[in-house]
Amino acid sequence: MISEREAAKYPFLRDAVSLVDVLDITLDDLVDPSYRKVLDRAEGRVSQAILKGETDSRLEDPPTELLSYPVANMFVTVLGEDFLSRRYALSEALRAEEILREEGEARVAKMARTEFEWTLNLVSESLDGRIYNFELHFSNYLRNAAVFREPKWKLVNRMMKDGYVLLTQPEATRLLKEEIQRKILSFVSVPAKINLPEPLRERTNRLAKVLSENRASITGEDLPSEVVMEALPPCISTAFEGLVSGKRLGHMERFALTSFLINAGMEIDDIVKVFVSVTDFDEEFTRYQIEHIAGLRGSRTRYTPPTCSTLRTHGVCVNPDRICGRIKHPLSYYRRKIWMLQRQEEERQGDVNPQISE
Numbered sequence: 001m002i003s004e005r006e007a008a009k010y011p012f013l014r015d016a017v018s019l020v021d022v023l024d025i026t027l028d029d030l031v032d033p034s035y036r037k038v039l040d041r042a043e044g045r046v047s048q049a050i051l052k053g054e055t056d057s058r059l060e061d062p063p064t065e066l067l068s069y070p071v072a073n074m075f076v077t078v079l080g081e082d083f084l085s086r087r088y089a090l091s092e093a094l095r096a097e098e099i100l101r102e103e104g105e106a107r108v109a110k111m112a113r114t115e116f117e118w119t120l121n122l123v124s125e126s127l128d129g130r131i132y133n134f135e136l137h138f139s140n141y142l143r144n145a146a147v148f149r150e151p152k153w154k155l156v157n158r159m160m161k162d163g164y165v166l167l168t169q170p171e172a173t174r175l176l177k178e179e180i181q182r183k184i185l186s187f188v189s190v191p192a193k194i195n196l197p198e199p200l201r202e203r204t205n206r207l208a209k210v211l212s213e214n215r216a217s218i219t220g221e222d223l224p225s226e227v228v229m230e231a232l233p234p235c236i237s238t239a240f241e242g243l244v245s246g247k248r249l250g251h252m253e254r255f256a257l258t259s260f261l262i263n264a265g266m267e268i269d270d271i272v273k274v275f276v277s278v279t280d281f282d283e284e285f286t287r288y289q290i291e292h293i294a295g296l297r298g299s300r301t302r303y304t305p306p307t308c309s310t311l312r313t314h315g316v317c318v319n320p321d322r323i324c325g326r327i328k329h330p331l332s333y334y335r336r337k338i339w340m341l342q343r344q345e346e347e348r349q350g351d352v353n354p355q356i357s358e
């Protein structure tokens with residue numbers, strides 16, 4: 001039997017779901033003030049998914065953490081938006097991946113085998129300075145790695161032994177995250193007619209408002225249709241200039257630049273042209289990668305650029321300026337700079353217009 005704390009960590013597991021099922025909590029029960037913390041956390045989970053794209057983990061109160069998960073799922077199902085369902089599933093899967101990374105190998109292996117039926121063995125292989133803790137049957141590997149376009153995930157670039165792919169622990173948890181995301185998505189994306197009591201409906205109404213107020217900025221729909229090159233943040237313009245001057249960009253730089261340009265509204269064809277014309281990248285492969293980041297392939301998740309703190313960690317944050325001190329995301333920089341440029345233009349026109357009318 002799974003412990004309450006373990007179930008709170010991984011509430012999507014079958015055992016965790018059973019643990020909640022036996023409590024037989026009804027919608028009317030949830031209205032009772034004793035469930036207020038659960039409802040607050042459930043609403044918080046969905047709201048974090050919308051606003052940050054990643055749910056945090058709060059294991060100091062396992063019962064609340066555990067019970068809030070199915071309630072959050074219910075909120076997402078009731079809202080019935082594909083975009084939200086995908087974002088929520090990704091957000092919860094990232095939370096689980098974060099916790100799994102800190103677990104021992106045995107725990108990772110147990111989840112992989114019992115929950116997702118992976119054919120996986122624990123090993124201890126040290127090759128080329130890397131320590132491999134797992135070997136995974138190639139069929140399980142392919143099912144989950146197919147959405148990754150980085151060359152290191154291609155089967156031909158993997159260490160293999162008798163039909164098994166060797167994996168480090170971060171790689172195994174990264175692949176498990178794909179399984180978890182699909183599982184959560186399958187929970188929340190089944191249409192259901194749920195008649196919520198008024199206090200719960202108030203919460204879903206609030207979440208619908210948060211979603212509608214932020215959807216445009218999350219998806220970049222509020223940005224101009226043409227990329228405003230003068231408004232690019234320093235990290236992105238450095239990556240862009242490096243690329244056009246023939247520099248080979250690192251993975252994180254490439255991902256940040258591509259996802260930024262997609263969200264800033266550049267056409268896929270134009271992004272492909274930028275990459276292919278200045279490097280020796282294979283056009284078909286480059287297009288596939290860009291379309292994947294744009295959400296047109298694979299998991300259908302449209303990626304946004306990483307946050308400034310992630311870019312800082314990977315050494316991609318360069319020459320930050322005064323605007324950088326006020327924002328936490330390159331797209332926020334872009335919006336703010338566009339706004340400033342528009343104000344400057346309006347002021348300039350204000351200066352010019354009186355002379356025109358004279």
Ligand code: SF4
Nearest residue numbers: 233235308317324330
């Ligand atoms: S602070 Fe953010 S926007 Fe500014 S350069 Fe660094 S990563 Fe880019």
